[in-house]
Amino acid sequence: MxxxxxxxxxxxxxxxxxxxxxxxxxxxxxxxxxxxxxxxxxxxxxxxxxxxxxxxxxxxxxxxxxxxxxxxRDLDRARAVGARFLCPGDTEWPRQLDDLADARPVGLWVRGRPSLRMWALRSVAVVGARACTEYGTHVAAALASDLAERGWVVVSGGAYGVDGAAHRGALAARGATVAVLASGVDRPYPRGHTALLDRIAEQGLLVGELPPGDHPTPSRFILRNRVIAALTRGTVVVEAARRSGSLATARAAQRLGRFTMGVPGPVTSALSAGVHELLREEAALVTDAGDVVELVGDMGDLAPARRGPVLPRDLLEPAARTVLDALPGDRAAPAGEIALGAGTTQDAAIARLYELRALGYVERHGDGWKLTRQAVTSVRSGHRPC
Known part of the structure; x- marks a missing residue:
């Protein structure tokens, strides 16, 4: 032997x-x-x-x-490119991979200096279509960059499209990123991403199950996705058609009890159809890193409240807004009529009308009151008149 x-x-x-x-x-x-x-x-x-x-x-x-x-020989080839082999039970082994049960990797080849276990503890997968749109590229890069700035590790598959944009976004923010490959860690694939993957090996981590020199196959890409799902706290799908492999990552995350998220796209885009289908199931809709961190982060990591811009009209007291709404848009009206429309007394209405005149919303016309010319349109659009 x-x-x-x-x-x-x-x-x-x-x-x-x-x-x-x-x-x-x-x-x-x-x-x-x-x-x-x-x-x-x-x-x-x-x-x-x-x-x-x-x-x-x-x-x-x-x-x-x-x-x-x-x-x-495989160990020698790995050492030649600065890679190491991790076994279950090693200090650096990410224990969440054990959730894969009998489908757990027998070991992992890792190229790069950081600890995979430590990085995986605070990581999010950002995946999507290879042939993505400009929208998908922009969203993936911006999302990854913001996650990296918040101290999260961005994990993806190193492929063209959304994967590459996510890695580049994290690197641009001087953040941490991990590429899980469907090939040997000494054999960058796709070839067009050789420079990107080499940079990830220098600043982050390349991870794979296949030994040095092995090449990817279609089935290996799909099987690789379960590692991405298990390694991270949650998976975000940015853009995906109905048959996209990134949906396999999301569904693996669902089976493992991880957070599954999707970024919506145009309803007319076939490259967002898979994401929309995922969102109709059990995935959470997210639009930025704040939404993602609120789901996968610690208690208290809440996304900021979403609201439109605060307009000057919103700052009026409720009684003043009621009087303003009671003014006709096409003519002057006496204070009594305005008070009746506002449901208040004439004296109270007159007091509010003088307040509104000082702010430029109304003007006196004899015994009546009328919206200023600018206010006729600005009140309806929500803007303060000049």
């Missing part, structure tokens, strides 16, 4: 299994839980006795993969 299959070395065993098992393999996760890493590695690498729950063909495929696995 080689060192790679030594049942007593759980770390090397998990590195070995990361090469043999696909991410999210619940059958493999159950084997590890029921038999232990050493037993699973031993059967795959040495004696070939199959484990329960897979066909003969599937087992043969796993054994073939096991024959090509070189965990010591």
């Amino acid at each position: 080689t060192a790679a299959a030594d049942p007593g070395d759980e770390r090397l065993g998990r590195v070995f299994l990361a090469r043999v098992l696909e991410p999210g393999d619940e059958t493999g996760g159950r084997w590890v839980r029921e038999f232990g890493v050493g037993e699973v590695v031993g059967r795959l690498r040495c004696d070939g006795r199959s484990l329960p729950g897979v066909s003969t063909t599937r087992w043969a495929g796993l054994v073939a993969r096991a024959g090509r696995a070189e965990p010591a």
